[in-house]
Amino acid sequence: MPTAPSISAPATCWACSAALTSSPLLCPACGKVQLAASADYFQVFGLERLLGLDTTRLEKEFHRLSRRLHPDRFARATQQEQQGSLAATALLNDAYRTLRDPIQRVEYLLKLEGLKVGEENAGKNKSADRQPPADLLEEVFDLNMQLEEMRMNKKIGEDDPALLADLTSARARFESLLAAVDNDLATTGAAWDAGNSAARESAAQSLAALLDRRRYLRNLVRDVNEVLGA
Numbered sequence: 001m002p003t004a005p006s007i008s009a010p011a012t013c014w015a016c017s018a019a020l021t022s023s024p025l026l027c028p029a030c031g032k033v034q035l036a037a038s039a040d041y042f043q044v045f046g047l048e049r050l051l052g053l054d055t056t057r058l059e060k061e062f063h064r065l066s067r068r069l070h071p072d073r074f075a076r077a078t079q080q081e082q083q084g085s086l087a088a089t090a091l092l093n094d095a096y097r098t099l100r101d102p103i104q105r106v107e108y109l110l111k112l113e114g115l116k117v118g119e120e121n122a123g124k125n126k127s128a129d130r131q132p133p134a135d136l137l138e139e140v141f142d143l144n145m146q147l148e149e150m151r152m153n154k155k156i157g158e159d160d161p162a163l164l165a166d167l168t169s170a171r172a173r174f175e176s177l178l179a180a181v182d183n184d185l186a187t188t189g190a191a192w193d194a195g196n197s198a199a200r201e202s203a204a205q206s207l208a209a210l211l212d213r214r215r216y217l218r219n220l221v222r223d224v225n226e227v228l229g230a
């Protein structure tokens, strides 16, 4: 598993000068919280920048660091150290929340690699976000017609069992496409982990495209759920 520290030259503790080998937030020798620690989320856990994480190990390390960085432990330390433990705890929590989720993990890694991805980017680029993937144009067109009809039916209180069945099966179809995207994300993520820099560049582009597709499909499923009242 990718557990080797990614920090090529580990920083040293401000208090005792020991090397910060397992996390830049905490000295393994004297237990002092490290002030103004700036680390990316992978570095927080001493992990390489890889997508295939051992989540059990991540969870264990999170709890270990949480306990050791807990502000209560620094109640009698200097004010600087107290603030340091608050900041380190906040960073640790953000890092854990992001890395334990496989989708957020990909989004975060791509951002670290300088790619614009995720909701943040989608918000800035609404029109591209509404553009259906080319292979789904026809299906999405049909779906939108059915959704419109269903909304109209609801307004006038009319039942259309055939339309309801169509929408229900459309939802199942888009949910299966979502599952396929998640599969592809896992496969492409493994290619990123195993690849050299050229392979990684192409894997990163594929991952970004998969995230876009995933977001688009999720929005479709959400639209159907809204109309079906599910």
Ligand SMILES: [Zn+2]
Pocket (backbone or CB within 6 Å): 013, 014, 015, 016, 017, 018, 027, 028, 029, 030, 031, 032
């Ligand atoms: Zn130390």
